[in-house]
Amino acid sequence: MFTCTGYAAETATAPLAPFTFQRRDPGPTDVVIEILYCGVCHSDIHTVRNEWGGTLYPSLPGHEIVGKVTAVGADVTKFAVGDVAAVGCMVDSCGTCAACREGLEQYCEPGFVGTYNGRDDAAVGGHTFGGYSSHIVVTQDFVLKVPKNLDLAAAAPLLCAGITTYSPLRHWKAGPGKKVGIVGLGGLGHMGVKLAHAMGAHVVLFTTSKSKVADGKRLGADEVVLSTDPEQMKAHAESFDLIVDAVAAPHDINAYLGLVKREGTLVQVGAPDKPLAVDVFSVIWRRRNFAGSLIGGIAETQEMLDFCGEHGITSDIEMIPIDKINEAYERMLKSDVKYRFVIDMASLKKAA
Structure with missing residues (x-):
């Protein structure tokens, strides 16, 4: 285990605030990513405020993640230290059901593992913590490549x-x-x-x-x-x-x-x-x-990123420091953003 910092909510009515927690050490197929940018999705608000029910607390959201690989497991072949990598809404699935075998992990029959608010036997709290944090550890099969011509901050919302x-x-x-x-x-x-x-x-x-x-x-x-x-x-x-x-x-x-x-x-x-x-x-x-329709499988998500690279497509964003996240939530509810907030995670060191 290693210590990470992030922003989480302790209850449905509490604001997001600095939070320290443990990530697992990388296993043989794991990739460790230092998070550079994380988009802010409306699903983050729904989950943090338990509007869909079933939220596990502390809730640390964020599933539009772009960052830099800082370590890889011994069996990792798809990424190397220093690579730019991305993570979307899923960090694992059963891999054996009919949907997973067809590359439709988003429809995994037992249920995919969400990047946040998902089951995580390795986590101290028993559930996954997302991208409003310094680092994330994900098995290589759920990590994606970002085309080199895309602005990394503006590419983050592509992941959801x-x-x-x-x-x-x-x-x-x-x-x-x-x-x-x-x-x-x-x-x-x-x-x-x-x-x-x-x-x-x-x-x-x-x-x-x-x-x-x-x-x-x-x-x-x-x-x-x-x-x-x-x-x-x-x-x-x-x-x-x-x-x-x-x-x-x-x-x-x-x-x-x-x-x-x-x-x-x-x-x-x-x-x-x-x-x-x-x-x-x-x-x-x-x-x-x-x-x-619910997101896409890993192969289709990579296809989408490559399509966006070919056509020069990114999200229209407003960059914020992480200590403005609660204000950003209120603005999102008023549609006061064009058109996606993205957190500059470099701000986390100062805020946490």
Whole structure:
């Protein structure tokens, strides 16, 4: 074991604060990463505040991790000391179930091991601690390579926001000749716009904010629709091959299902803390699909990173020191960020 520092919450109502804990020493296939940057995901807030239930405390979040390899186990072949490495939402899975054998570790049947709030028999506290910390130890099969041309801080959110939107776009074959809608221009949505545009789709952004119209077009949207305007919504009725809904708050999903063409798909990637009410007639009358999607497997995540390297895609970020994390949470809840906070982990030494 070796000592690490980070920021964690002791209860659902406590602020994140400096925290000292133990990481395991690297085993034969482990990679030790000194964390340079960690993105701040809305899932971090949901977990820290126990909004989804099941949070294990102390809760130390962070699953958009980019850093430098400082040590490797004797059997590691994929990384060497000094390499840049990245870690996303998973740090392990069973490796033997049907999903894992197909490279879909995110759907591991016993359940993948989350980068934070997951089971961890080696941890003193019995559960995993994430990227709001100085170091992380991960088996090499769950560590990823970052293309050299990408800014490392701006690449960090690709490990969740990037793959969360890339995976459904890829699965439902977004590309030339396809009309793709992205609902919401936040951390997930702005990546969805960039990626769908790079794939060659005709991209339509849906937003409730007039102030985001110009930004949506800057990011790659061919059209921007104010979802609060019934006439603008009506103009797109039954015309979409695919809509990716990135909104993490309760909203009327049926308004968007009505925009999907026959046999098209609306896929939910935003995770509201309350159920969405689907009118069955929204799907029955046109044999529409209402689907969900959860990040991507390790191979697909590496594919996404390589795609972003080829197209020069990173997240639009605002860098913060770690002692501003509680303020950042409050700002995120007000959508006061364009479009992802990233923690400069160099600030941890001073703050902790």
